[in-house]
Amino acid sequence: MLTKSSTELVRQRNSVLVLSALRRHGALAHTEIADFTKLSSATISAITADLEKAEIIEKSEQQSASGRGRPRVLFRQRRDCGYLIVVVISSDGVQYSLVDYAGKLIDRFSEERSHDPAGAERFVASVQEGLARILSRSKLRQEKVLLISISSKGLVHATDPVLVWSPIFGGDQIDFESALRPAWQARIILGNETQLVAAALGAHEENARPAEFRSLAALSLGHSIGLGIVRRSGPGEQEISAPNFGHMLHMANGGLCRCGSKGCIEAYAGFYAILRMAFEVPLDTIPAKFVPVAELDKIAARARQGHRMSAFAFRQAGVALGNGLSRLLSLTERMPVAITGPGTRYYDLLRPGIEEGLAQSHMVRMQGMPELRVVFDEPLLVFEGHLNQALSVIDGDIVQGGPG
Numbered sequence: 001m002l003t004k005s006s007t008e009l010v011r012q013r014n015s016v017l018v019l020s021a022l023r024r025h026g027a028l029a030h031t032e033i034a035d036f037t038k039l040s041s042a043t044i045s046a047i048t049a050d051l052e053k054a055e056i057i058e059k060s061e062q063q064s065a066s067g068r069g070r071p072r073v074l075f076r077q078r079r080d081c082g083y084l085i086v087v088v089i090s091s092d093g094v095q096y097s098l099v100d101y102a103g104k105l106i107d108r109f110s111e112e113r114s115h116d117p118a119g120a121e122r123f124v125a126s127v128q129e130g131l132a133r134i135l136s137r138s139k140l141r142q143e144k145v146l147l148i149s150i151s152s153k154g155l156v157h158a159t160d161p162v163l164v165w166s167p168i169f170g171g172d173q174i175d176f177e178s179a180l181r182p183a184w185q186a187r188i189i190l191g192n193e194t195q196l197v198a199a200a201l202g203a204h205e206e207n208a209r210p211a212e213f214r215s216l217a218a219l220s221l222g223h224s225i226g227l228g229i230v231r232r233s234g235p236g237e238q239e240i241s242a243p244n245f246g247h248m249l250h251m252a253n254g255g256l257c258r259c260g261s262k263g264c265i266e267a268y269a270g271f272y273a274i275l276r277m278a279f280e281v282p283l284d285t286i287p288a289k290f291v292p293v294a295e296l297d298k299i300a301a302r303a304r305q306g307h308r309m310s311a312f313a314f315r316q317a318g319v320a321l322g323n324g325l326s327r328l329l330s331l332t333e334r335m336p337v338a339i340t341g342p343g344t345r346y347y348d349l350l351r352p353g354i355e356e357g358l359a360q361s362h363m364v365r366m367q368g369m370p371e372l373r374v375v376f377d378e379p380l381l382v383f384e385g386h387l388n389q390a391l392s393v394i395d396g397d398i399v400q401g402g403p404g
Contacts, residue, residue: 015047057077079100089151096110098138128180151190153226156191187397197381198385216338227242229242245324246265251320254267255267267287274299277313278310279309325358358370
C-alpha cells in the first residue's frame with residue numbers, strides 16, 4: 001500500500017512527465033499527453049487540472065482546419081510562470097539571455113570580457129552587473145527569476161556551481177553560488193559548454209531517430225579544445241559527460257599548454273598552438289592568452305595556397321585530435337563525432353590529420369572510420385543545451401514547491 005509520501009512522489013514524478021512532454025513537443029491535447037507519457041486519462045486530467053490551478057500551464061482552444069466540430073483543447077506552459085537567465089562565458093565575452101518559462105527568448109545582450117589584472121574577482125563583479133542590467137531592461141521583479149544557468153569552457157564541479165579551472169582564469173576558482181547568493185534567490189547552476197553542446201545534439205538525435213540512437217561525441221575546436229559525450233540510457237533518458245579531452249596527453253614532454261602541462265592535445269590543436277607551429281615558435285613558448293580568428297584565417301589562407309609550415313600546423317593539429325579520438329573511442333565505443341566550434345572553418349585543413357590520427361587505432365582499423373560530422377552553429381547548440389537542462393530543473397523545482 002502506498003504511503004502518503006510515496007503517493008506524493010508518484011504525483012510529482014507524473015507531473016514532471018507531463019511538463020517534459022509539453023517541453024519537448026509543444027502544445028498538446030489531452031490524448032497526445034497520454035500517448036507521450038503512457039499515463040492514464042484520469043491521471044492526465046488530475047495533473048493538468050492541478051498545474052492549471054497553480055498557473056503553471058494554461059489551455060487554449062484550436063479550431064479544426066475545416067471549421068467544423070468541437071475545437072481541440074491544448075495545454076502549454078504559462079510564459080509568465082517564471083524566468084531563466086542564461087550566462088554564456090566565452091574567451092572574449094559574456095552573453096546574457098532572458099528566457100520565459102515556455103523557452104521563448106525575451107532579451108539578450110553581450111559584453112566584452114575584461115582582461116584587467118584583478119582577474120576572477122573583477123569578472124565576478126562584471127557578471128553581477130550584467131545580471132542586474134538584464135533584469136533592469138526587462139523591468140521584471142527579481143523573484144520572478146527562478147534559475148540562473150551559467151556555462152564556460154573548462155572544468156566544473158560535479159555538483160556545485162564552481163568553476164574549478166578554465167582557459168580564461170586558470171586555477172583561480174569561481175564559486176558562483178557564494179558570489180551571487182547574497183543578491184539572488186534564484187537557483188544557480190553551472191555547466192561545461194561542450195557538455196551542453198552534446199546534450200543539445202543528443203536531443204536532436206533522440207527526436208530524429210529514437211530507436212537507432214546510442215551515443216555521440218561532440219568535439220569543439222577553437223581557442224581551447226572541448227569534448228562532450230551523450231549516451232542513451234533509456235527511453236527519453238541520456239547520460240552526458242565532458243571528459244577533460246583537451247588536456248589529455250598527446251606527446252610526452254611536448255608543447256607547453258595553457259594549463260601549464262606539456263604535451264596536451266590542446267597544445268597542438270588549440271588556436272594558439274596552430275599559430276605557434278605555423279610561425280615555428282619554440283614549443284615551450286608561453287601560449288598566447290587569446291588568438292583572434294582573423295589571425296587563424298590568414299594562416300589558413302596561406303595553407304590553402306601551399307605554404308608548407310601553415311599546412312603542417314593544421315595537419316599536426318588534426319593528428320593530435322585524431323589520436324585523442326582514437327583513444328577515447330577505444331575506451332568507450334564506436335560512435336559518430338560531431339565537430340563544432342569556430343575551428344570548423346578550417347575543417348578541410350584539419351581532416352587529413354584527424355583521419356591519419358584515427359587510422360593509427362586498432363579499433364578503427366578493425367571497425368572502420370567513425371562518422372565525422374561538421375556542425376557549424378555551436379552558439380545555438382550551447383543555448384539549446386542551456387534551455388534543455390535549465391528548464392528541466394525548473395520543472396522539477398516548480399512541481400515540488402510551486403512557482404516562485
